[in-house]
Amino acid sequence: xxxxxxxCKKAAxxxxxxxxxxxxxxxxxxxxxxxxxxxxxxxxxxxxQWLKDNICKVDEHCKGCLSEEDKKAILEKLR
Amino acid sequence: xxxxxxxxxxxxxSDMLYRYALPRVSDSDxxxxxxxxxxxxxxxxxxxxxxxxxxxNWLFTILKNKIIDHYRKAVNRLTDSFPGMADDDPYFEEGxxxxxxxxxxxxxxxxxxxxxxxxxxxxxxxxxxxxxxMQNAVFTMKYMEGMESEExxxxxxxxxxxYWVLLHRAKVQLRACLEKNWFVK
Numbered sequence: 001x002x003x004x005x006x007x008c009k010k011a012a013x014x015x016x017x018x019x020x021x022x023x024x025x026x027x028x029x030x031x032x033x034x035x036x037x038x039x040x041x042x043x044x045x046x047x048x049q050w051l052k053d054n055i056c057k058v059d060e061h062c063k064g065c066l067s068e069e070d071k072k073a074i075l076e077k078l079r
Numbered sequence: 080x081x082x083x084x085x086x087x088x089x090x091x092x093s094d095m096l097y098r099y100a101l102p103r104v105s106d107s108d109x110x111x112x113x114x115x116x117x118x119x120x121x122x123x124x125x126x127x128x129x130x131x132x133x134x135x136n137w138l139f140t141i142l143k144n145k146i147i148d149h150y151r152k153a154v155n156r157l158t159d160s161f162p163g164m165a166d167d168d169p170y171f172e173e174g175x176x177x178x179x180x181x182x183x184x185x186x187x188x189x190x191x192x193x194x195x196x197x198x199x200x201x202x203x204x205x206x207x208x209x210x211x212x213m214q215n216a217v218f219t220m221k222y223m224e225g226m227e228s229e230e231x232x233x234x235x236x237x238x239x240x241x242y243w244v245l246l247h248r249a250k251v252q253l254r255a256c257l258e259k260n261w262f263v264k
Contacts, residue, residue: 007175009168016247020228043183047254050190055222057193058102058207061200065094066111074093074115078085078122 006030011041015048088118092135096142103146103219105208113149117142143224147234150216154235170251181255186262199261206256214249217242 006014014031017023023031035042066074093114100110120141121128128137170181177183188194207215216235220226226234232242 007171008177009171009175012251013243013247016243016250022228040177040183043185044251044254046190047183047186047258048250050188051250051254051257052222054193055203058200058203058223059099061197062098062102062204063197064098064101064107064110066097066114070111071089071093074089074118075085077115077119078089079081 004030004033006034008034008038008041008044011035011038012044015045085122088121088134088138092138093118095135096138099139100142100146102204102207103223104149105204105210105215109149113142113145116145120145147220150212150220151235153212153216154237168248170255183254184258184263186258188262202261203257206253206260209256210249210252214245214252217245218249218253221246 011031011034014023014027018028018031035045096114096117097110100113101107104110104113117138121138128134132140170178172178194200207218210218213235217231217237220231220234221228228239228242231237232239235242237245
């Protein structure tokens, strides 16, 4: 059983690797077991997935724009 | 002719290019510089533009390359170890279990739905800007640019083990920052 146990820190790293299929069979087994017994990492996994799904929405909500001075400066550089 | 074209470009595309760059580099001055460099590079190469893609897509392609160049320069500036790679990790105890004060807490949201409040995305941008530059670079290239890990390692000239540590630490820090500043105040 001891060989099955991994820390939460290691589990967070394995979750990253699993996304890209870079997790070996045994590591995958260790991660699955850890998630079964660790409620905190189950919460982390759910929130991590939600964050990845929503990060690109930052683009939709970014309302910044350049000032007229900034635009003039670009035009000056282009001349 | 020149004046008209340049003005048309700047008026039509500068704001959207800036809005693309800003969340990726998390610094308004850097974002402005990258937009300016994008226009300059496009202007210098306008004769090679064949019109196979739209002007807008062409400018965005140039900007994306400029953003990756910016990250690459950030890596090259680091002569010693990467910030964000140190062994001490405030989010975990010595044995690797969650530190008591940073243990994930339930957010009380429906994880199947996005949040629409614009204030949330301002907090998210602020949290992202607090990441170490290298962590931000790896996180952005992976999740905002959709690049594969091999490509990111190659572009930034980092090892796969550095990549995994930077990425998972970026995610742990970002999650904790959102929890502290939005979900569980």
